[in-house]
Amino acid sequence: MAGKTSWFVRLLEEYRGWVILFFCLPASFVFDLCLKASNWIRRSTSSPQLHDKRVRKIQDEVREWNEQPESAKQPMCTSRPNWLSLSTTFFQKSKCHKIGVMLFDILKLDEEKMTVKVEPLVSVGEITSYLVPKGYTLAVTLEIADATCGGLALAVGMTTYSHKVGLYQESVVSYDIILGNGDLVHVTKDNEHKDLFYCLPWSHGTLGFLVAVELKIVPVKPFVHLKYIPVNGQNNYCNEIRKLSGALDKDADTPDYLETMVFSKNEAVILVGNFSDVTTDEQRNKINHVSKWYKPWFYKHVETFLRRGGGEEFIPLQDYLLRHNRSIFWVVEAMIPFGNHPMFRYLFGWLNPPKPAFLKFTTTPGVRAMTFTKQVFQDIVLPMTVLEKSINLAEELFDTYPILIYPCRIYNHGDNKGQLRQPRADQMCPDANYGMFYDLGVYGVPGKVKRKESYNVVETMRTMEQFIRDNGGYSFLYADIFMTREEFEVMFDLTLYRQCRKTYKADGAFPDLYDKIRPEIDVFKVGKKYAEKS
CATH class of the missing domain: 3.30.465.10 (Uridine Diphospho-n-acetylenolpyruvylglucosamine Reductase; domain 3)
Structure with missing residues (x-):
């Protein structure tokens, strides 16, 4: 029986895209219709x-x-x-x-x-x-x-x-x-x-x-004027991110929106957006409704500017704000490798994305244990001072691109002001009350998994978590963590949290933070098991 199950799982993995196309996407669509009907009923009887x-x-x-x-x-x-x-x-x-x-x-x-x-x-x-x-x-x-x-x-x-x-x-x-x-x-x-x-x-x-x-x-204004700036050379695009974000000068004229997609260690596209009206025919000809179902996935569209030498568009604001929704950044590609093909987009693109709620609803403990060892989905907050090092480490550990970078202020509110440890002195922006950090978004299937090589998710993630702690960063806690309780309390400051637990009657009434966010499966045991099978 075990052999048959293993054979069946391998078959599903090999033809995952087709299974998702002919079962998951239609089922997810129906599931979404039911949720939308429920939401419509709820909104129609809304009673603030x-x-x-x-x-x-x-x-x-x-x-x-x-x-x-x-x-x-x-x-x-x-x-x-x-x-x-x-x-x-x-x-x-x-x-x-x-x-x-x-x-x-x-x-x-x-x-x-x-x-x-x-x-x-x-x-x-x-x-x-x-x-x-x-x-x-x-x-x-x-x-x-x-x-x-x-x-x-x-x-x-x-x-x-x-x-x-x-x-x-x-x-x-x-x-x-x-x-x-x-x-x-x-x-x-x-x-x-x-x-x-x-x-x-x-x-x-x-x-x-x-x-x-x-x-x-x-x-806001109705449109975002978005410029796509391709940059070659890691030092070049990292320095440009620091400059555009205001990390070097708090009084710099920063754009309204700023993100970077790194497509290889030495290739990136920086996206600079500003609120805009569209008033001329020339501007109207550059309008791009990027969230339409037949459009290329946004990150694939961005990648084309590496060879096009840059460009600009006017994107309706709501399209821009939800630009990564259809492909869930680039997670859908791992599920449907042919999902960005023009024929698929025009015929079936309206079914995307698979509803996250449906995917979780249909996830069995066995599927959960298997999938977490074969993919990475992490958002990591780190100071701008280690931008190059983090990209190099992400390539070494995960070997998957693109990598997403969102610059972000982390304010220094003083000691013991919540779970976030305050930026260190060398991480603060000059003459400012914040440090410029960034979200390092790593999503997808690691290179070793794609090549069917041995991959130990526990060792890999613990190496990354050690790097995060050493450099005063933080892991987003919606994703799997691989830290012990002691390591977790090095990354986060729970001093005030514990006081608030007592003061506001949370002890015994609500789960402890570490117990609430740690994976429900034994990541060490499962990670070792699947690493040995690889």
Whole structure:
């Protein structure tokens, strides 16, 4: 039986693209239609005025939990299914007491304060569709439409505007949180709960239930004027990234949007975008709706500018903001190698992307154990001082391109101000209160796996994690980590977090952060098993 199973798995791997085309994509499409129908019904009965009533119901459920005997209590978590989250892990909610936090409404747009207040399950796609026609967008807008505003607020987010404003947490004005005892608190950086304000980002729901978040918005124009700048030579494109991001001069005239795709160690395309109107025929002829289903995947389109010698386009803002959504950056290529072929795009491109929720919904423990050893999906925050070193190490460890680079400010808020350790003195920008860091996005199938060579994911990732710790960086915690608890506490500062756990009644009421985000499978055991099979 084991031999037959192994043969069947190899067959699925060999013809994965066709399996996904004829089964996964149609099933995912139907699955998505059901979700959209559910969302349409929900939106048509939207009732922001009932927000307070819904919050009181959640408070009542938490207080009922508190009335249980101590011996019967399990830590609380939301009842939202694992498969709806974008995390690569499957937190074991069966071991928790689940509370229904079904909050989906946009509550208030305040154009005078330049903020929008939303319930936590409002998605990036929904808030973008709401704000852009009004001439605004979130200060930090993720490229994946299914991400939720609340999930990002309690985790982390970064985008191509982050070199101006920093991480997602810097765009949060306030949080409304239900504590472990059922109390509702309004949290800002200036009120009596300012310690909690700094600890909620990166807490992943382990300090309380988020019921509303107020976010900064920025004024926009209908288009992004995007310039594609190909650069040869690693030192050349790294230095250009530092210059354009403002890492060398805080008063530099930086673009509205900035990202880089590295296609080999010595080849990159830098994308420089600015808000724009389109008023002339010449500009109209350069409009590109990059998110249309028949268009080339965005990163493939970008790659063409290596040989075209650069260029410029005007991209409708909403298309730009969700430009990586159809190909989930370049993850879909690993699933459907022929997915960018013109014939596929015109005939089946409207089925893309496979819904992340569907992929998680259909992931069995066996598939989970196998796939995490054969692919990499990591976002890593590092200081600009090690940009070249990190690209070289990523090539050595993963041997997969493109690599994504988003510059981002990391502010120095002082000691013990949340889980992020503050930038070191040599990482700070001159005369600024922040250091310029960047997201190193490595996604895809490692070269050794493609060549069917031995690949030990545990050794590889632990080497990268050691590099991150040594250089004062951070791993995004939606992805698998390979650190022990002790190593995790070297990367992150849990001093204030532990104090807040006690002060705000989270101990015993919610899972511990490390327990919440660590992989649900034994990565060391599974990694060794599949490395030996390679």
